Amino acid sequence: PPPPGLGPWAARAGAGVGGVVDLAGVGRNLRDHPTVGMHLKLRPAARAGGPHARRTNCCVRYSSGLAGAGQNGMLMASCNVFGIEGEALARGVIAASVFQAFSQGELRIVSPDPEVEPVIEERMLSDRRDLVRLRDGVRRLFALAGHPAIGGIAEEVSLGDLYGGRRDGIDGSVSDEELDQWLLAACIDCFHIVGTCRMGAVEDPATVVDSECRVVGVDGLRVIDASIMPEVPRANTHLTAVMIGEHMAERLNCSF
Numbered sequence: 118p119p120p121p122g123l124g125p126w127a128a129r130a131g132a133g134v135g136g137v138v139d140l141a142g143v144g145r146n147l148r149d150h151p152t153v154g155m156h157l158k159l160r161p162a163a164r165a166g167g168p169h170a171r172r173t174n175c176c177v178r179y180s181s182g183l184a185g186a187g188q189n190g191m192l193m194a195s196c197n198v199f200g201i202e203g204e205a206l207a208r209g210v211i212a213a214s215v216f217q218a219f220s221q222g223e224l225r226i227v228s229p230d231p232e233v234e235p236v237i238e239e240r241m242l243s244d245r246r247d248l249v250r251l252r253d254g255v256r257r258l259f260a261l262a263g264h265p266a267i268g269g270i271a272e273e274v275s276l277g278d279l280y281g282g283r284r285d286g287i288d289g290s291v292s293d294e295e296l297d298q299w300l301l302a303a304c305i306d307c308f309h310i311v312g313t314c315r316m317g318a319v320e321d322p323a324t325v326v327d328s329e330c331r332v333v334g335v336d337g338l339r340v341i342d343a344s345i346m347p348e349v350p351r352a353n354t355h356l357t358a359v360m361i362g363e364h365m366a367e368r369l370n371c372s373f
């Protein structure tokens with residue numbers, strides 16, 4: 118018989134995985150922080166001294182006031198360590214990220230073999246509220262690019278693929294439509310995936326774990342990690358994940 122699993126029946130059946138409980142929310146509600154970056158070719162004085170230098174030097178949170186988003190829904194971060202020698206040390210980036218992200222992707226198992234990677238569809242910027250705010254973020258990056266302070270540290274500035282270093286030659290003259298197309302193609306995540314076993318009210322079909330992290334409908338099984346976050350926090354996710362672990366460790370300890 119196929120090994121047992123959780124999650125929507127149809128998806129599991131396709132992957133050859135049997136069923137314990139039919140939880141529609143498993144693998145859904147995948148969230149991350151959509152991000153694009155402006156590349157700087159750094160002047161020698163602005164380059165990191167070596168690979169041990171601090172990589173992210175300055176972060177700015179701001180409220181866009183757009184699309185009904187809340188406070189501090191956006192983040193800009195500047196980084197100047199992308200490698201250990203030569204050209205890589207000349208690379209700097211100022212990234213713009215949607216930190217209150219509404220777009221939802223999906224994670225699906227495709228095989229009963231645990232060694233086979235799942236399929237992940239992030240669908241970043243599929244929610245227009247994210248697209249509108251990242252477009253605004255990039256327009257702010259264009260404005261920054263023209264500031265004398267940026268000219269003081271960079272010989273060249275361009276938009277492009279964040280980690281591959283590709284430069285796409287997009288500038289502030291592009292229309293919103295062209296910019297949106299570029300954003301949908303170039304946007305990457307921040308390694309902050311959460312939400313695929315979201316916590317919620319037991320009667321909500323999207324819920325996977327209850328407020329005690331117990332998987333709905335399964336005795337003796339809890340999920341205690343970043344996947345239970347119903348939304349991606351407006352911050353990097355490590356500390357929230359640690360807090361979830363420590364908090365539940367304390368509560369479980371008390372209940373034994």
Ligand SMILES: Cc1cc2nc3c(=O)[nH]c(=O)nc-3n(C[C@H](O)[C@H](O)[C@H](O)COP(=O)(O)OP(=O)(O)OC[C@H]3O[C@@H](n4cnc5c(N)ncnc54)[C@H](O)[C@@H]3O)c2cc1C
Nearest residue numbers: 231307308309310341342343344352353354355356358359
């Ligand atoms: C490249 C990268 C950079 C990041 N940078 C930052 C940052 O700067 N700041 C920040 O706040 N967040 C950062 N994050 C995000 C942060 O690391 C995660 O949100 C956080 O680690 C999630 O915690 P978790 O416990 O849910 O999962 P994980 O930390 O991934 O823990 C899952 C654990 O389960 C283990 N495991 C998996 N399968 C099995 C198995 N079958 N049996 C036993 N063990 C298993 C894994 O080895 C792993 O140790 C980064 C993430 C990545 C990938």
